[in-house]
Amino acid sequence: MSMTKKPIGPDMEAPARVKALTDASAIHVDPDRNPNLYLRSGRELIRSAASYQEDGQTEHAYMLYMRFLTIFLDKIRTHPKYNEVPQSERKMMSDYCNKILPQAEYLKKELLRKYEKEHKEYMEHVKLMQQQAEELRRKEEAERKAREKTMPKTKPHPLVGAFGHPGSTLRNDDDYFVPNPDSLLAMRPGMPVHGTWVDPHDLRDYTEPAPSAPPGSSTSPMPSVDRSTKPDRFLTPMSSGLRPMVVPASLPAQFLRLAQANTGKNVETCGFLTGQIRGAQLFITDLIIPKQTGSADTCAATNEMEIYDIQDKYHLMTLGWIHTHPSQTAFLSSVDMHNQYGYQVMMPEAIAIVCAPKHNQTGTFMLTPEGLDEIGNCHATGFHPHAKGLFADVHHCTFDASLSVKVHDLRR
Ligand SMILES: [Zn+2]
Numbered sequence: 044m045s046m047t048k049k050p051i052g053p054d055m056e057a058p059a060r061v062k063a064l065t066d067a068s069a070i071h072v073d074p075d076r077n078p079n080l081y082l083r084s085g086r087e088l089i090r091s092a093a094s095y096q097e098d099g100q101t102e103h104a105y106m107l108y109m110r111f112l113t114i115f116l117d118k119i120r121t122h123p124k125y126n127e128v129p130q131s132e133r134k135m136m137s138d139y140c141n142k143i144l145p146q147a148e149y150l151k152k153e154l155l156r157k158y159e160k161e162h163k164e165y166m167e168h169v170k171l172m173q174q175q176a177e178e179l180r181r182k183e184e185a186e187r188k189a190r191e192k193t194m195p196k197t198k199p200h201p202l203v204g205a206f207g208h209p210g211s212t213l214r215n216d217d218d219y220f221v222p223n224p225d226s227l228l229a230m231r232p233g234m235p236v237h238g239t240w241v242d243p244h245d246l247r248d249y250t251e252p253a254p255s256a257p258p259g260s261s262t263s264p265m266p267s268v269d270r271s272t273k274p275d276r277f278l279t280p281m282s283s284g285l286r287p288m289v290v291p292a293s294l295p296a297q298f299l300r301l302a303q304a305n306t307g308k309n310v311e312t313c314g315f316l317t318g319q320i321r322g323a324q325l326f327i328t329d330l331i332i333p334k335q336t337g338s339a340d341t342c343a344a345t346n347e348m349e350i351y352d353i354q355d356k357y358h359l360m361t362l363g364w365i366h367t368h369p370s371q372t373a374f375l376s377s378v379d380m381h382n383q384y385g386y387q388v389m390m391p392e393a394i395a396i397v398c399a400p401k402h403n404q405t406g407t408f409m410l411t412p413e414g415l416d417e418i419g420n421c422h423a424t425g426f427h428p429h430a431k432g433l434f435a436d437v438h439h440c441t442f443d444a445s446l447s448v449k450v451h452d453l454r455r
């Protein structure tokens with residue numbers, strides 16, 4: 044399935060924006076997944092949320108707390124195997140919920156205040172850019188009239204301007220001034236607006252004219268803003284604000300050596316990337332290779348609890364996963380994307396490293412906001428088709444050659 048949802052941004056009124064964020068934190072609980080595993084990842088969610096809150100990243104903290112509450116106040120209780128979760132664990136989770144509820148409420152209020160301020164700023168910005176565009180139009184109009192007075196009545200051929208006459212004679216009088224969105228959003232009062240004059244007939248490909256200015260009329264064209272070029276402060280929270288992650292540069296090569304026997308048999312190998320949060324940075328320090336089964340295009344851990352035991356013992360957070368594609372190139376298959384979704388909803392910075400030795404490729408990927416949206420709403424299993432562009436190369440990772448990784452190979 045494909046969904047095109049409006050990005051969450053400051054053009055929205057504050058309560059609607061908070062609601063959109065709350066809706067985006069909803070998560071599907073898989074009835075086939077061991078409920079104890081949700082409990083383990085629930086603790087990670089809280090740790091992750093708390094670390095965001097410490098960093099002042101209110102959106103991420105709020106979303107993760109809300110995600111926790113959706114799972115443990117609601118969805119997990121209808122899990123067919125919920126009664127298999129020990130009573131003590133259930134009690135602990137409901138205690139956590141009681142602690143987290145007021146936290147989430149507090150963050151919600153904070154977000155409402157922040158969003159109200161941003162929405163006000165945004166609306167002022169829009170008003171300002173409309174005024175500026177209108178001023179420019181008037182100025183051009185006045186110039187045109189002045190020219191008409193001093194020039195013969197016949198219009199010069201548009202191309203005349205291209206062969207020597209300065210400036211605006213190249214343009215038709217009916218043309219729209221379409222301000223460059225970058226210029227508009229970076230705009231401060233008094234700054235010139237950069238833009239392009241376009242023929243109204245070309246406008247449908249360029250921008251949507253506002254209803255007050257139908258193509259062909261020469262009154263007050265409304266500038267339109269291309270969201271894809273918005274500066275950072277107007278981006279949706281989940282596509283920005285990822286904390287930097289440091290990965291030991293030798294990790295993929297080391298993993299490939301450990302995977303060699305499988306790779307030789309055209310069988311995939313997988314491992315878990317774990318580590319710590321230090322300050323506002325994430326460090327992958329440990330690679331856990333679980334007991335697993337694999338095929339040419341799949342691999343799965345067979346005892347996830349064992350992995351959590353190692354993590355508890357060494358205080359390691361889950362930061363992503365790594366796997367080989369013994370014969371294929373480096374990309375995320377539909378199954379990989381669904382896997383990655385599970386990581387990324389728990390830890391927004393979580394990465395997927397794919398090693399494709401046959402093609403000498405190593406990819407470091409994560410789901411895009413569209414990917415999170417689409418995969419989160421897809422309940423298909425096994426390999427199935429998905430739209431393109433749901434995952435992309437990461438931008439928040441650096442590979443550090445001075446660091447090494449500790450390996451826990453549980454297969455032996
Ligand atoms: Zn794969």
Ligand SMILES: [Zn+2]
Pocket residue numbers: 377381418421422423427429
């Ligand atoms: Zn799917």
